[in-house]
């Protein structure tokens with residue numbers, strides 16, 4: 001086995017840090033107001049019930065490392081209601097300090113030095129960061145536009161990966177899981193003794209009558225799921241989330257929590273438990289807001305494929321246009337597609353996690369540049 005390069009050579013440039021830099025530089029230059037659609041940072045606040053529980057917690061001791069039983073029960077109740085999956089809160093639930101940390105824990109739990117980890121290409125760039133910390137070898141799991149951005153398992157038939165990451169609704173491709181994708185993934189994994197970690201960060205954002213399935217509806221032996229309140233409840237800075245499913249993987253991640261972060265602050269746990277419990281009408285309201293923005297963007301921007309889910313749009317850049325050029329000409333920040341993997345080259349991700357007026361203004365400006373460039 002070839003020796004892996006040292007840690008700080010393996011770590012890629014942090015993609016979103018770079019996007020923030022580009023936005024800061026564009027703002028510093030002056031000129032018309034810069035509108036940043038590069039980052040997915042929700043503009044809608046957390047539900048009042050979560051904020052009240054956080055304030056009421058007023059607790060300052062160490063939290064139980066494995067999370068409060070009431071939170072683990074609230075997680076199980078949410079899965080039963082949303083997915084008809086009955087989780088054992090003691091064996092199948094790990095409370096983690098944000099799913100970004102969970103990506104690294106899952107990779108550490110599944111893959112030893114040199115093992116292969118399959119990452120969707122295009123896919124969320126922080127998989128690369130989290131997994132680089134583990135010393136595993138990363139291989140792309142190709143998603144093709146012509147296949148609705150669903151995985152091409154034939155392309156990786158010769159691999160025996162320790163772990164495969166999946167993410168539907170997909171960041172950045174903005175599509176939902178299509179019928180049979182999870183079944184094919186589980187069949188592939190069973191043949192090769194592979195763990196699957198499915199990232200359901202945008203599970204509440206499936207549009208036009210679609211439902212985002214949990215992979216646990218298909219398999220709970222070798223599949224686990226990451227679940228984040230960052231987008232669904234607008235709690236992105238809270239740094240709390242959970243991993244549910246395959247008991248062996250969950251047990252390893254719980255062990256890593258004990259050894260590293262020692263749990264999550266009690267107030268955050270109580271806030272999350274409150275958010276997960278009771279009437280979820282606010283979640284439907286959030287979905288309606290993002291769908292409205294999606295429709296406005298799709299109507300204004302010619303050639304945009306209408307997103308099936310998430311609060312992003314995945315845009316094939318017309319010939320002659322680049323993200324750098326659009327930042328200059330339209331003063332709109334976009335996330336360059338190649339940062340999501342080799343198959344993202346020529347594409348850009350637009351975030352709808354900004355106020356409606358900004359979506360409208362950005363779409364008008366982009367459409368204006370497009371019209372001028374096609375007449376050049």
Ligand SMILES: Cc1ncc(COP(=O)(O)O)c(C=O)c1O
Nearest residue numbers: 098099100124171201228230241
């Ligand atoms: C697909 C995906 N997974 C995970 C995360 C990280 O979420 P968290 O805030 O729970 O770390 C994000 C955030 O943008 C995401 O888009």
